[in-house]
Structure formats: C-alpha cells, structure tokens
Amino acid sequence: MVIAIIGVGLIGGSMAITLKEKGLASRVIGVDLREANLQKALELGIIDEAASLEKAMQHATLIVPAIPVDALLQLLPTILDNAKPHHVIMDVGSTKQQILQLVAGHANRGRFVAAHPMAGTEYSGPEAAIPNLFTNRTMVLCDVKNSDEDALELVETVVEALQMRLVYMNAEEHDLHTAYVSHISHITSFALALTVLKKEKEQGRIFELASGGFESTVRLAKSSPDMWVPIFKHNRNNVLDVLEEHIHQLEQMKKLLVEEDYDTFYKLIQKSNKIRKILK
Amino acid sequence: MVIAIIGVGLIGGSMAITLKEKGLASRVIGVDLREANLQKALELGIIDEAASLEKAMQHATLIVPAIPVDALLQLLPTILDNAKPHHVIMDVGSTKQQILQLVAGHANRGRFVAAHPMAGTEYSGPEAAIPNLFTNRTMVLCDVKNSDEDALELVETVVEALQMRLVYMNAEEHDLHTAYVSHISHITSFALALTVLKKEKEQGRIFELASGGFESTVRLAKSSPDMWVPIFKHNRNNVLDVLEEHIHQLEQMKKLLVEEDYDTFYKLIQKSNKIRKILK
Numbered sequence: 001m002v003i004a005i006i007g008v009g010l011i012g013g014s015m016a017i018t019l020k021e022k023g024l025a026s027r028v029i030g031v032d033l034r035e036a037n038l039q040k041a042l043e044l045g046i047i048d049e050a051a052s053l054e055k056a057m058q059h060a061t062l063i064v065p066a067i068p069v070d071a072l073l074q075l076l077p078t079i080l081d082n083a084k085p086h087h088v089i090m091d092v093g094s095t096k097q098q099i100l101q102l103v104a105g106h107a108n109r110g111r112f113v114a115a116h117p118m119a120g121t122e123y124s125g126p127e128a129a130i131p132n133l134f135t136n137r138t139m140v141l142c143d144v145k146n147s148d149e150d151a152l153e154l155v156e157t158v159v160e161a162l163q164m165r166l167v168y169m170n171a172e173e174h175d176l177h178t179a180y181v182s183h184i185s186h187i188t189s190f191a192l193a194l195t196v197l198k199k200e201k202e203q204g205r206i207f208e209l210a211s212g213g214f215e216s217t218v219r220l221a222k223s224s225p226d227m228w229v230p231i232f233k234h235n236r237n238n239v240l241d242v243l244e245e246h247i248h249q250l251e252q253m254k255k256l257l258v259e260e261d262y263d264t265f266y267k268l269i270q271k272s273n274k275i276r277k278i279l280k
Numbered sequence: 281m282v283i284a285i286i287g288v289g290l291i292g293g294s295m296a297i298t299l300k301e302k303g304l305a306s307r308v309i310g311v312d313l314r315e316a317n318l319q320k321a322l323e324l325g326i327i328d329e330a331a332s333l334e335k336a337m338q339h340a341t342l343i344v345p346a347i348p349v350d351a352l353l354q355l356l357p358t359i360l361d362n363a364k365p366h367h368v369i370m371d372v373g374s375t376k377q378q379i380l381q382l383v384a385g386h387a388n389r390g391r392f393v394a395a396h397p398m399a400g401t402e403y404s405g406p407e408a409a410i411p412n413l414f415t416n417r418t419m420v421l422c423d424v425k426n427s428d429e430d431a432l433e434l435v436e437t438v439v440e441a442l443q444m445r446l447v448y449m450n451a452e453e454h455d456l457h458t459a460y461v462s463h464i465s466h467i468t469s470f471a472l473a474l475t476v477l478k479k480e481k482e483q484g485r486i487f488e489l490a491s492g493g494f495e496s497t498v499r500l501a502k503s504s505p506d507m508w509v510p511i512f513k514h515n516r517n518n519v520l521d522v523l524e525e526h527i528h529q530l531e532q533m534k535k536l537l538v539e540e541d542y543d544t545f546y547k548l549i550q551k552s553n554k555i556r557k558i559l560k
Contacts, residue, residue: 180479181487189497194552214465225545233540247527260513271474273503
C-alpha cells in the first residue's frame, strides 16, 4: 500500500518508519509545506519521495495528515473534497470535536477515520521521528460509526502494525479526557519552566541543582508552541476547567502552608499518592 | 571504614550499597526505629548488622543519618553530644537552614558536614535502595567552613566514591534553589494528581489515555508524605514564594485562554522553551 504522510514531523515521520518496517507501506510519499523537512526526511530515508498533495493523492491509498490541529481544520475539507472511493484518510490530531463538527456533513465523511495516537516526545521535526514511538501506547479512534466500514478496517490494520492498544470513544469524551491526562501536564510544565527561568535571572546557579524530579516535571516545556497553541485553542473549555481545578488545588496547598496546617497537608499528599494505583 | 547508616531507606540504603561496592565501607551497621526495615535491609545484604545508635557509634567512623528532616532535628543534637573526635557525621537532608542553625553553637559542630545528594526516586524504604542512584548527580555541601578539615575531607572521599559532582553553597542559597528545582516540582505533581483523581471519580476511563507526558509530570506524586511534609515545613518561606509565582504563571495562562489571546500564549510557550538550554 502506498501511504501519503502530510507533515513529515515527529508523528508522521515515526509512523512512516514503523509502517515501512512492518511491510504495511510499500512506498511512503511525503508532503510538507517546508522544503527543508522534505529534504531531511528523504535524507533520513523516512519517505521515498516528496510530492504535492495532489500528486500524493493520485498514488496513495492511505492519507495521513500529521499536522497541527489548526492546519488540519484548513486542510481536511480539501482532502475530503478530492477523495476517491478507494482513499482512506486518517488524522493524528490531539483534539477531535472541532474537526469532526467541521466535516460532519461532508459527502466523503465516511472515508475519514479520526485517530489520536497517545504518544509523542517533546521534540519535533523529521529528525525527531523514531521507531517504536507508538509501541504499547494507546490509539484512540473517535466516532467510528461515521466512518465507512472498510476505511475503519484499514485503520485498525495500521493500528495493529503500530502495535498500539485500541480505544474507541466519542469526540466529546476524548477531548475531556485528554485535557486531564495530557493538556494540563503541558500547561503545568510550561508554567513551571517560566517560574524557574524568571527566578534564574535573579539568582543564577539554580540549575546546578536540577535533578531527575525537576527534569521529569519540566521536560514537556520543551514542546513546540506550533503544536500546542492550536490544541489549547480547540480544547479551550475543557482545558480551562481542569486548569481552574489545578489552580484550586495549588491554592489549597498554599493556604495550608500559610496556616502551617501540616496535618491536613500530610493527608492531601496521602490522597495524591493514590495515583500509584494508576501509574506503574 | 565502618559506616553507620541511621534510617535504612532509599537514600541510606543506596549509599550503603555503593560505598560497600566501592570498598570504602568495610562494614555497614544499620540503625532504624522500624525493626521491619532492619530485617529487610539485612535480608537484602544492604547492611551487615543491625544495632542501636549507641552501639553503632562505638564501632563506626562515619555516621550518616538518612531520615526525614524533622526527625533529623530531633536526633542530630544527640549524635553530636556523643560524638568522639574520630567521628564524622554527614546528613543527607533536603533542607539546610534549620538544621545548621540548630547545631551552630555545638561544641562538636566541626564533626558535622551538611550534605544533600540531589538524587532520589519516588519510592521509599530499603527495598527501594539501588546501586548507581547517585552516579553523575550533584552533591551539595553546605557551610563547609564550619566543618573540621579532616571531616570535610572524609566526606569528599565519600562523594567521590559515589561518583557525584560536588557543589558548595551556603545553607540559605541551598534552601532557595532547592525550592525552585525540587520542592515546587513535588507540589505541582501532588496537585496534579489530586486534580485528576478528583475528575476520575466523576468520569472514569480517564486513565486509559494516560501517556508518557502525564506519567512524567505526575510520577513525583507517588512520593512519601513522611519525607515531604517536613521539607515543606522547613523550607516554608521559599516554597511559598515559588508556589505563589507558579500560581501567578498559571493564572496568566488561564487569563490568556479566557481572553483567547493566543498570540501572547504562543510567545509565553516560546519563552518557556528556553528551558531547553538547561535540560538536555
């Protein structure tokens, strides 16, 4: 099967690598607005050729736009307008409600399968693409009742080749849950980085002491604004809800420190320790 | 050299393992209020024998209290009261100002070296002790001008055997910097865990989607309140300062989302990306 990857970055590139490795992709055509990305992807052997979207759609069966969610809102209608009955379009976007509302009435809606691989790193671009990025991670497929059966089956084959666990959800659930287990982690990391960078200017030396705990909570602050601002924009209401709750929790801890109520603080930490049952 | 480890947990136990491995410790005596910890540490071969503090001080040269900082405040004066001129006492506590104020005038102050290894995991107890916990991490020694020269030299030998980078600071600097690169990361993680656990009750399923980013920001929420409440207590003023700044940053992000000012949000993320220059 010929696969067109639109946006040859971390996610699109990693998918290309794995699907070729597994033999599911006989040929990968890369489409990208940035010529430099295409050159790099060719050099790294991630794609077999670079082409325009039009050209890519002439040859490919599976079309994977792997671009920020705001760019996807612009591009997906065009792709669907030009989709033929043998095409399957599978996105990888981190938010789902807006995009699915947009294409809800489209004549070729059935050719589209809304997918979100819960995998990534804080890096971006084709040089960030790696094998096994998706292994044992979760792939969420949304509102699959609106996809054609054969399109869904093809995407499920892709998910299997990527060695991912499959979860089905509606778009609303998806956007709510990702706000809690992904989007807020990024907001927190960005804010933590800003907090510490600000203090560093006054104090210097702070980072001599940075250890594993700091690195793990701040790592996500290296993530690209090109990807994340559109996500926060699309999932604004859910992100605001969880952000308010998070600020509330921090305010509560602050209050306990101000009042020196360490017994209640102790109980709060014990309660938060219950996260052990969820994380390994 | 015979070493007494008081509190045979993650830090004390890991130190025992490495110092024996490197040949610096000929024998390790474990002291612990919890009989179960001693039994476990004996079973695991982390310590060679279990004894009372008094007995341990009769045989050991180096005495390492590796206990929560509030327990250290209670115990250190007793240890110094009974210290002989050949004894060296080295702590591993995460805060330094209170403990150093407490022993400032003590006749045997010179035998004490205030140390803080910037290393750890979210686990605790002797079964959490591991080799190489300290490798390439930073050891901070505080106010070393108040330690006897030979005591300091012995501790520097220990630091070398642990393969740690050495940083000297005064206690005030230390407590300020650790608030920023360690304590706030834990507060944030605890609060994030509480936020998500609360929502989970209402929604369920949230954790099906938890991916690497979530795990890394919430991992620290598994940390023990026995260790962390005393740290927040001892470093209350610094922790409150940084917590206020962190809440301020989150409030700012919330405001930008409410106002849908995505351009400024973009710039903020770009600014936070500068953390790249500090983290690898």
